[in-house]
Amino acid sequence: MPSYSPITPEILSEIKGAVGSDAVIQTTEKLCEFEKDAGEDACLPELVVEATSPRQVSALLRLANRYSFPVTPRGLGTGLAGGAIPLFGGVVLSLAKMNRILSIEKDNLIAVVEPGVITLDLQNAVRRENLFYPPDPASLDTCSIGGNAATNAGGPSCVKYGTTREYVLGLEAVLPSGEIVEAGVRTRKGVVGYDLRHLLLGSEGTLGVITKLILKLIPHPQTITTLVAFFPKLTSAMDAVTAMLVRGHVPCAVEFLDDRCLEITGDLLPFEEARLAKAMLIIETDGVQRVIEEEMETIGEICMEQGAVNVVMAPDSLKRARIWEIRREVSLRIEDRFPLYLHEDVVVPIGKIADLVGCLRGFEGEYGIKIYSFGHAGDGNIHVNITAEDRKCRDRAEEGIVNLLKKVLSMGGTISGEHGIGIAKKTVPTDGALCGKHPHSKGNQTSLRSPADTEPRENI
């Protein structure tokens, strides 16, 4: 563990002088609100700075360099990988109050925002201009654009629209040195110079603190329609997904739930099949009404060809809402039912989804856990929810997770599709696969020295 300096009274007064006393939180009761994200672990910070300007962020980081205290940037704390947890104490730098939508430029199809803006708030704001900001992490009504950018967050719509990365044209960030830089462009197209923008995106705050984002917007799709299909085997469901994509259909969501998930949520659906089926697909397409209706019929046929026992259309928003309620309820009900609940999130090549899910039962027996899997079948991003009846089983479960992740890497997959590395996956042995490296790791990156390396005592 690196050696950091505690926040001494001298350092505290310097920080207050640099960022203003109003931006500093010290009371233990308030500090507790910043000790954890949406995951399991927690660690109390010594201090919280709520920034309202890049200048404050810069000033704080310059002091962090001078006095060697750790700084952990934080969006709205909805992460599941512990990236916002101040593992070494020190200062939590909250961007929550930098939450202004600075501009929506309809003619240029861009929006300029501060990092603390809630994702759904931006979606709603651009919707009023008939524009669309697609990235839709499950927590979109509580998470921040800045956090989305720091982890390249995605959601169901990734299969058609891509992750946050695809919508950040440019950004302003404060480097660990305190230097404020701009990267990227304001134009639809921008290919000149080193792509520092993408280096900062997904770096989970380890290379810099994002203080402004220039986002790409697209025209809002006219309409959206939904279909659910129930399968007697998970493999058939996955075959349907592959067939659908290969035959030229690109839905804006292709979600799956396994039999375990259906067991605990099937009662929410008005179909008997929901409880009996071994897998369910939720498929959505967006675009021109008449077209997507036709497309949905074709997709329904593909599902039946692949052995679906039933296909149900949900054209109206009410039915849509009920279907998505299931997807949301799964996590909540798992939470209620099991003392131990570990969220895992992995990606495998589309063609390998069934193989991976198929071998989960083996892990259950071996490690005394019960696994509920659901997720984004369209891009191979699977949420593996590991549970046990007793919290004492955590060590065994963690052991199982490490081996699960090894399996994923051996399939050419990656160890996170949305949640990121944070502190949760720093120690996964990746057999040298770059895709599995934690940002701090140096293997395969010897030619590119990150600020974390050049300033080893800096915890940005």
Next chain:
Amino acid sequence: MPSYSPITPEILSEIKGAVGSDAVIQTTEKLCEFEKDAGEDACLPELVVEATSPRQVSALLRLANRYSFPVTPRGLGTGLAGGAIPLFGGVVLSLAKMNRILSIEKDNLIAVVEPGVITLDLQNAVRRENLFYPPDPASLDTCSIGGNAATNAGGPSCVKYGTTREYVLGLEAVLPSGEIVEAGVRTRKGVVGYDLRHLLLGSEGTLGVITKLILKLIPHPQTITTLVAFFPKLTSAMDAVTAMLVRGHVPCAVEFLDDRCLEITGDLLPFEEARLAKAMLIIETDGVQRVIEEEMETIGEICMEQGAVNVVMAPDSLKRARIWEIRREVSLRIEDRFPLYLHEDVVVPIGKIADLVGCLRGFEGEYGIKIYSFGHAGDGNIHVNITAEDRKCRDRAEEGIVNLLKKVLSMGGTISGEHGIGIAKKTVPTDGALCGKHPHSKGNQTSLRSPADTEPRENI
């Protein structure tokens, strides 16, 4: 200028030992084939190495480090910015012979290729699987995927499908140190670890030599249809483009030609308007037949609303071919007509296209040049073709270009949309705008030291 070692007999024999004599070209007559790209400038290399494996690339770069001779990587030499010109002599490293399509994985919707594969060859190969690789630079029948990746090349389809960057899921590259690294993933989704992939993409060979690419493929669109619209004013044409995009239409091509271009190519079109109009738009949509036909009618109406004098549909491939012939013929005819022809390529925010093109006439008078502009109106990428009756005017013309680029940057634009920086734009003063920096420049990049910086004598 950095001090490099010439290729001495000792170094030559070491190179031959490391990469094999068969891979080495020495005869002056053959070396001449590698002295220039598709632009104006030229510089004879001392030696050419035609690599067929990453191992050879690695061995050559290790020697380059040991003996300090420059190495200039080269794809198929179709660039216009001089990026492949061996400005300091030394070795040109040709990737032309690494031209195998290693695999097309239909189930995973990816292709794995070597950098020397011709872009059109890949498009045709995946087309046979009913898959689509969208990036379509004008030179797609002669340029290489590796070169496309090194410059993030794009073409008309960018407006809908994005540049090469969006289709490279992962890559293998040899760093200037000789180390062979992998970056990125084989999955549709991959967000963990620093994004070294995007750092290498667009770095024009200055950070490493790309030796393998894992490409994302999408289902092939069912059909494509084309429309041309003629306008009495360029501004009306651009208003039509903005209206179209803002109202939710995303064509797969939105090209414009100005009046100058129409003057010299109008005779190729069977429409009187072609010679009289001040601007022409070529608009294409792809997707389901009936839908895009309807969409085209709406787009045609939008053009008329914005003052188009005529809109002509070109549903069949024959008419399409004639229309695209114009777009291609422009450059050829300019080349024939003018002793001096400088290709410029810039990007401005969509809303500013008309402003920029509007001020080109002013540059003509001031610098004694004649400017033909055409390009990708849909994403603000304009090809500004600068000509003069006398090659002696080049200095004045270059002066004009520098001021044009300053104008572009002042509009929030970038100094290249496709051609890259190469040697052509190393010296443009960018007033600190990162988007205008040459990869070798250090401003705004002080926190990220590139191999070019850590090894100043390395010309990778």
